[in-house]
Amino acid sequence: MRIVGEEVRKGPWTEQEDVQLAFYVNLFGDRRWDFLSKISGLKRSGKSCRLRWVNYLHPGLKRGKMTPNEERLILELHSKLGNRWSKIARKLPGRTDNEIKNYWRTQMRKEAHDKKKKKQQQKGGGGGASSSPSSLSNSSSSSSGSPGEESTPAVVGANERAFYDTGGFVEAPPPPPRADNGEKMGGGVKVYSMDEIWKAIESPEIQESHGGGERSMIGSAIWDDYSVWTMDYDYQEDERNLVAPVSDQFYSWFDNQLDFAHNTFLTG
DNA sequence: AATCGTACCAACCGCTGCTAG
DNA sequence: ACTAGCAGCGGTTGGTACGAT
CATH class of the missing domain: 1.10.10.60 (Homeodomain-like)
Known part of the structure; x- marks a missing residue:
């Protein structure tokens, strides 16, 4: 079954976990982190998933030195x-x-x-x-002193919404190569930047693999059949049956997607 | 080459605020 | 009005990279 080990993993994230999380967030959106952590099979707390997403995986992230x-x-x-x-x-x-x-x-x-x-x-x-x-x-x-007086900085107001809200800024400049992280964990595994991962996720190959469409994975026909609320209901109602209303067809498609993601991102 | 100190980054923890029931 | 659960925030810590000695 897919449900949830009791132990919660801590410490650095592996690339595989990253891919998995990115995949599920892309599918279900970046809310309901407890739900996401459970449905994804990651042995991480919802909190940890959120943090990883917000601070590292989010496609809108800028990297590198502050200008x-x-x-x-x-x-x-x-x-x-x-x-x-x-x-x-x-x-x-x-x-x-x-x-x-x-x-x-x-x-x-x-x-x-x-x-x-x-x-x-x-x-x-x-x-x-x-x-x-x-x-x-x-x-x-x-320090934190004097509550606001005059002049608001020029950029203020440009983007009131937190960038990590669903569908964050798309036109972020490409991040600098990140050789570091992968070397630590990878052990000979080729490392991709999140930019590359996102590109790949939205690539025609992946899109085609589930029937195409312009809206990344969420746009697939299968997705239309098995919408979030179905899973949600399930999760709220009965954790034991978390996956029950979802058909085997869905899961085989799902597993294929995961395999594809793993093969694409985690092999040289 | 080895050691030490500093900078940087990622992740955890505890608390608070919000919201749905 | 109250409560429980969740999301988000800010503080803190631990690990790694890198430069100086």
Whole structure:
């Protein structure tokens, strides 16, 4: 059966889990994470699935270093909003709250470190040492303080919705290659960026494999037959029978899709 | 070449807020 | 009005990469 081991997996995600999660999210949407975690057979909590999706797998994610513009924006927003990372993230398409939080922490540490150094230098008789930690020096210092006054930053308002809401920003620039993660876990397995994975998921081959259609996987005829609410009802009503109303035909199609995804993404 | 410190990133945990029943 | 369950948020921690010594 497909239901749910009791043990919950923790720690780093494998590529296989990623593919699986991406596949199911593409199918069912990025809500109902507990449901998703169960139906997908991943031994992860719904919470963990959500986090993985939001912070790593979401197709709209930007990767790589913050641009100077983004850095400036973060400073401005932080001085207004304080540690409201998710709010700040909403103004920065393609960036997650986690990413921004990490960035901020790093900057703060850097700043603290530089200050310490400066002090030591002054103690030791060094005069100059002009440079303050690059960008952070200006208004930021006020921490979370003074609730908003004037000027809203230029970009604000462009994308009020959180980028990781279903159907996030499509036109995110291609992420830089990520050799790192795969090497850690892969052990000789070819690693694909999520961009590549998404491309492949939406490729004609996959689309054709279930009858074509322009709406990624969700658009398949089979999908029309077995809609979310069916599964949902099932899940709510009786966990034991989670999959009951869904026919074997559905599952064989489903397994084929999974196999295809695995073969496509996880083999060299 | 080895060691150490720093930067960065991913993931977990606990709490809060929202919503449906 | 109350409660339980879920989603989301912010804080924190642990691991890896990388540069300096």
